[in-house]
Amino acid sequence: MRWVNRRPGRGTAFLLGAVPLAVLGLTYIIASAARHAANPADKILPLPGAMAQAMALLVFEADPLSGEYLFWADTAASLWRLGVGLGIATISTLLVGLVLGVLPPVRATLGPLVTAIAVVPPIALLPILFIVFGLGETAKVALIVVGVTPFMIRDVAGHVAALPREQVVKALTLGANSWGVMLRVALPQAMPRLIQALRLSLGPAWVFLISAEAIAADVGLGYRIFLVRRYLAMDVILPYVAWIAVLAVVIDFALTQSSRRLFGWAHGTAH
Amino acid sequence: MLSLKNLWVEYGDKIVLERISLDIAEGSFVSIIGPSGAGKSSLLRVILGQERPTRGTITLDGAPLPAECGPDRGVVFQRYSVFPHLTVLGNTLLGLEFAQSPFTARLFGAQRRAAVGEAEAMLASVGLGDSLHLYPAQMSGGMQQRLAIAQALIKRPRILLLDEPFGALDPGIRADMHGLITRLWREHGLTIIMVTHDIKEAFSLGTRVLTLDKRRHDPHAPHRYGAAVVYDLALRKSVDEAGITIDANHNNGHE
Ligand SMILES: Nc1ncnc2c1ncn2[C@@H]1O[C@H](COP(=O)(O)OP(=O)(O)OP(=O)(O)O)[C@@H](O)[C@H]1O
Numbered sequence: 001m002r003w004v005n006r007r008p009g010r011g012t013a014f015l016l017g018a019v020p021l022a023v024l025g026l027t028y029i030i031a032s033a034a035r036h037a038a039n040p041a042d043k044i045l046p047l048p049g050a051m052a053q054a055m056a057l058l059v060f061e062a063d064p065l066s067g068e069y070l071f072w073a074d075t076a077a078s079l080w081r082l083g084v085g086l087g088i089a090t091i092s093t094l095l096v097g098l099v100l101g102v103l104p105p106v107r108a109t110l111g112p113l114v115t116a117i118a119v120v121p122p123i124a125l126l127p128i129l130f131i132v133f134g135l136g137e138t139a140k141v142a143l144i145v146v147g148v149t150p151f152m153i154r155d156v157a158g159h160v161a162a163l164p165r166e167q168v169v170k171a172l173t174l175g176a177n178s179w180g181v182m183l184r185v186a187l188p189q190a191m192p193r194l195i196q197a198l199r200l201s202l203g204p205a206w207v208f209l210i211s212a213e214a215i216a217a218d219v220g221l222g223y224r225i226f227l228v229r230r231y232l233a234m235d236v237i238l239p240y241v242a243w244i245a246v247l248a249v250v251i252d253f254a255l256t257q258s259s260r261r262l263f264g265w266a267h268g269t270a271h
Numbered sequence: 272m273l274s275l276k277n278l279w280v281e282y283g284d285k286i287v288l289e290r291i292s293l294d295i296a297e298g299s300f301v302s303i304i305g306p307s308g309a310g311k312s313s314l315l316r317v318i319l320g321q322e323r324p325t326r327g328t329i330t331l332d333g334a335p336l337p338a339e340c341g342p343d344r345g346v347v348f349q350r351y352s353v354f355p356h357l358t359v360l361g362n363t364l365l366g367l368e369f370a371q372s373p374f375t376a377r378l379f380g381a382q383r384r385a386a387v388g389e390a391e392a393m394l395a396s397v398g399l400g401d402s403l404h405l406y407p408a409q410m411s412g413g414m415q416q417r418l419a420i421a422q423a424l425i426k427r428p429r430i431l432l433l434d435e436p437f438g439a440l441d442p443g444i445r446a447d448m449h450g451l452i453t454r455l456w457r458e459h460g461l462t463i464i465m466v467t468h469d470i471k472e473a474f475s476l477g478t479r480v481l482t483l484d485k486r487r488h489d490p491h492a493p494h495r496y497g498a499a500v501v502y503d504l505a506l507r508k509s510v511d512e513a514g515i516t517i518d519a520n521h522n523n524g525h526e
């Protein structure tokens with residue numbers, strides 16, 4: 001059978017997907033064991049046991065100074081910033097992207113502005129955000145918003161503008177006005193695309209979050225990683241990176257599932 | 272009832288239609304045929320109000336037609352006529368919702384029940400009574416066109432414009448659809464203007480067949496001359512479909 005026609009079943013696909021991950025883990029353990037055989041005090045590739053020990057301190061024991069469970073405090077702070085930033089980005093995308101996509105005069109007016117903002121590297125704006133908003137939460141959230149919103153707006157507006165002209169004409173012959181077209185034709189068809197754009201923006205959003213936390217923060221996953229870097233604490237950095245990956249995968253999965261659940265028509269699944 | 276006077280349609284310096292003058296009687300079924308690119312869809316778009324003619328006027332019962340699409344003229348395109356995010360019932364309800372609820376474009380309670388009843392009756396009459404909760408992606412092309420027709424007719428338009436509505440359907444389904452559209456045309460007292468590539472379909476359905484084509488041709492600048500109505504045949508149909516007689520050949524437009 002040709003390779004293009006081989007479709008692994010669910011179980012097989014799961015196994016196949018697990019193999020590279022297992023190989024990666026195993027390779028790490030072997031490399032780590034080899035380094036420790038040569039130098040028992042090696043800090044670059046800590047053994048799993050050492051990582052578990054270091055993490056246990058952060059996960060299960062309150063920090064003597066602040067009384068906080070640092071791992072959970074970091075996670076909560078980062079997720080809060082990410083959530084607020086992406087929430088603001090999503091709502092602005094929906095409002096601006098929809099209007100931009102449906103109403104040609106608005107597109108002519110605001111399109112170039114959105115494009116101009118989109119081509120500026122957001123990290124270059126970070127100093128400005130710190131100056132304007134101070135070093136608090138606002139600047140970090142603002143970086144995420146500024147970083148992902150222009151892309152999302154352009155994506156959603158482009159999708160809406162590319163809806164077949166026939167659909168708009170049809171809605172008008174059914175008695176709709178511009179508002180009706182926006183509400184009943186464009187909005188529902190923009191939603192799955194919005195979720196898609198949000199998924200694609202997750203990666204950049206994490207980058208902006210961690211950059212902002214690395215530069216000015218006192219709590220957060222990115223802050224912790226850059227703090228313990230000074231002590232070469234790979235036993236904390238690696239688990240934190242893995243944890244960020246897990247969070248990202250879970251969020252992505254939740255978005256995909258909710259899109260399928262809510263907008264089944266867009267995924268070709270029978271109801 | 273519908274009257275086009277000296278209509279020109281141009282895109283840039285390309286003349287697509289020139290000097291189109293037509294009077295379309297209430298209750299007629301006009302088929303438009305012609306070679307590809309002759310401007311059949313352009314003519315339909317102008318009548319629909321989707322595009323403005325470069326010159327000329329269109330009047331409905333003597334009053335100029337608003338140059339924007341509206342609920343007085345229904346339309347079925349070859350594709351993209353139904354909304355992929357709505358079920359069969361949702362697609363059909365939409366016209367009622369826009370009319371009765373300008374702000375939310377949704378109906379609730381008794382109003383909704385009444386609208387659902389009306390939509391179900393309309394869907395039953397096009398043969399979709401059992402498919403109320405399907406999405407367009409789950410339906411065949413013929414079912415989608417039935418839905419598009421039901422969706423347009425629930426607005427009770429006076430004029431129904433069809434742009435190759437059955438072009439993508441196989442012959443068997445096509446015959447069913449011909450029966451359906453003829454029945455609905457009679458029942459609703461519609462005026463139908465239908466563009467088609469199928470000459471047989473044009474003659475078997477229409478009470479009048481228009482042929483659009485270029486009357487003059489400049490080999491060096493083909494875009495300088497537009498198409499016009501080169502044949503305009505009124506058909507009188509006897510009750511059994513076999514006997515079509517060509518009745519008149521008026522408004523044929525040759526100088
Ligand atoms: N928006 C437009 N801008 C420029 N030219 C256009 C536009 N729309 C149509 N045309 C041109 O007008 C001519 C007529 O197009 P139209 O779609 O009306 O033809 P048609 O008779 O419907 O053809 P077909 O049978 O292939 O559907 C074509 O030559 C086309 O290139």
Ligand SMILES: [Mg+2]
Pocket residue numbers: 311312313434
């Ligand atoms: Mg056409």
